[in-house]
Amino acid sequence: MTLQKSNSLNPHVSVDCVIFGFDKGQLQVLLIKRGGKDEALALPGDLIRDDENLDEAASRVLYELTGLRNIFLEQLRAFGDPERLEANSDIQWLNSVREEPQARVITIAYYAIVKPGKLHPKPSSFASEVKWMPVLELPMLAFDHSVILSQALHHLAASLKKEPLLAFEMLPRKFTLRQIQKLYEEVLNKNIDKRNFRKKLQTAGMLIPLDEKEVGVSHKPARFYQFDKKKIKTKGWL
Amino acid sequence: MTLQKSNSLNPHVSVDCVIFGFDKGQLQVLLIKRGGKDEALALPGDLIRDDENLDEAASRVLYELTGLRNIFLEQLRAFGDPERLEANSDIQWLNSVREEPQARVITIAYYAIVKPGKLHPKPSSFASEVKWMPVLELPMLAFDHSVILSQALHHLAASLKKEPLLAFEMLPRKFTLRQIQKLYEEVLNKNIDKRNFRKKLQTAGMLIPLDEKEVGVSHKPARFYQFDKKKIKTKGWL
Numbered sequence: 001m002t003l004q005k006s007n008s009l010n011p012h013v014s015v016d017c018v019i020f021g022f023d024k025g026q027l028q029v030l031l032i033k034r035g036g037k038d039e040a041l042a043l044p045g046d047l048i049r050d051d052e053n054l055d056e057a058a059s060r061v062l063y064e065l066t067g068l069r070n071i072f073l074e075q076l077r078a079f080g081d082p083e084r085l086e087a088n089s090d091i092q093w094l095n096s097v098r099e100e101p102q103a104r105v106i107t108i109a110y111y112a113i114v115k116p117g118k119l120h121p122k123p124s125s126f127a128s129e130v131k132w133m134p135v136l137e138l139p140m141l142a143f144d145h146s147v148i149l150s151q152a153l154h155h156l157a158a159s160l161k162k163e164p165l166l167a168f169e170m171l172p173r174k175f176t177l178r179q180i181q182k183l184y185e186e187v188l189n190k191n192i193d194k195r196n197f198r199k200k201l202q203t204a205g206m207l208i209p210l211d212e213k214e215v216g217v218s219h220k221p222a223r224f225y226q227f228d229k230k231k232i233k234t235k236g237w238l
Numbered sequence: 239m240t241l242q243k244s245n246s247l248n249p250h251v252s253v254d255c256v257i258f259g260f261d262k263g264q265l266q267v268l269l270i271k272r273g274g275k276d277e278a279l280a281l282p283g284d285l286i287r288d289d290e291n292l293d294e295a296a297s298r299v300l301y302e303l304t305g306l307r308n309i310f311l312e313q314l315r316a317f318g319d320p321e322r323l324e325a326n327s328d329i330q331w332l333n334s335v336r337e338e339p340q341a342r343v344i345t346i347a348y349y350a351i352v353k354p355g356k357l358h359p360k361p362s363s364f365a366s367e368v369k370w371m372p373v374l375e376l377p378m379l380a381f382d383h384s385v386i387l388s389q390a391l392h393h394l395a396a397s398l399k400k401e402p403l404l405a406f407e408m409l410p411r412k413f414t415l416r417q418i419q420k421l422y423e424e425v426l427n428k429n430i431d432k433r434n435f436r437k438k439l440q441t442a443g444m445l446i447p448l449d450e451k452e453v454g455v456s457h458k459p460a461r462f463y464q465f466d467k468k469k470i471k472t473k474g475w476l
Contacts, residue, residue: 010342
């Protein structure tokens with residue numbers, strides 16, 4: 001006996017992708033406008049297919065809605081509140097696109113960290129638009145996506161505190177001290193004392209100063225730095 | 239419009255619980271024997287109900303199968319390989335207990351760390367037996383439960399390396415240096431150099447020596463220690 005396989009959508013499980021990037025001094029997240037009357041903002045997400053695993057589903061769905069490929073997506077966690085799809089606007093939208101709009105859907109959230117400048121997302125499938133939006137200035141998202149985003153942000157903040165390597169993944173190859181502080185302020189959503197922060201950066205000894213400064217800025221040009229990859233290790237006490 | 243609610247089982251999503259404990263010098267996991275011909279060992283797990291969220295489902299399922307309540311369960315991740323339920327013995331068992339045995343089931347794994355000595359699990363529902371088994375001496379488990387267990391173990395090992403507080407949750411209130419080393423050896427599944435390990439423990443400065451030694455042992459009685467809770471903090475570089 002084998003289970004029946006098909007390319008059909010599984011109406012009970014979906015994936016949603018939280019794609020973070022740091023750009024223009026702000027923490028950004030990639031959102032779509034779902035087509036339809038309300039044009040609500042949502043994370044790129046959709047039902048899984050019956051013949052694919054969850055990781056495959058996340059990559060496919062992200063590609064279908066935004067055109068982005070080869071993004072390293074990690075599973076965040078599952079979200080399964082029985083009422084997660086019950087706002088009226090969400091029900092209307094589901095009725096217009098789903099074959100079993102009343103099915104309870106558990107979603108598996110994925111997240112990724114990317115450099116927005118290098119990517120060129122464009123909307124397709126049911127996305128009428130795809131765009132980067134500053135995380136700290138967002139309206140409510142569709143479904144329970146504000147909850148998912150906030151948990152992803154919490155996870156990102158906890159990771160960045162423990163693993164400075166993440167900052168390296170989010171910043172350009174060379175950056176100023178102002179930029180790295182701004183990154184931490186955005187992700188942790190709090191102001192950081194400049195003097196203290198620079199002292200800690202120095203103690204951590206992860207940065208290499210470059211013989212190069214900003215050009216064409218109105219303020220005093222700041223020095224550029226690079227991460228010292230050799231010094232960046234995630235180490236426990238053992 | 240509201241979604242239809244009921245107490246019925248949702249045949250598409252399950253929860254599985256990985257309950258770890260350290261006892262008799264070994265890392266143990268709580269397993270059930272599922273009733274039926276093959277009596278395969280499995281993690282305590284079952285379908286969610288349509289009216290409960292995932293955390294609630296995990297607590298209920300653990301209670302129904304093992305009688306254990308008030309265990310702090312944390313979500314590990316979702317497992318959704320399309321072939322995760324396709325071993326012949328698993329299909330036979332599913333056919334004997336499930337109303338929709340062919341449905342693809344995504345499972346959300348939960349894990350907890352407990353002190354086995356304080357718990358008194360007893361089997362019910364479809365569990366014919368419930369018992370602690372040493373993690374490093376297990377046979378293959380039912381379904382994809384060996385995969386789930388191995389990911390949970392990986393997670394536990396990574397956490398224990400970063401957060402010594404976990405060792406505190408796994409050990410008795412007072413313990414010997416031999417016991418804490420054995421705990422690390424079991425979780426990391428490798429031998430640890432005794433001298434090195436003790437040096438690191440000392441550097442980390444988390445232990446308070448007690449004026450108390452083992453009694454009635456055949457070897458030289460070892461001193462007991464306690465964790466210094468004030469010193470145990472999970473800190474990043476910032």
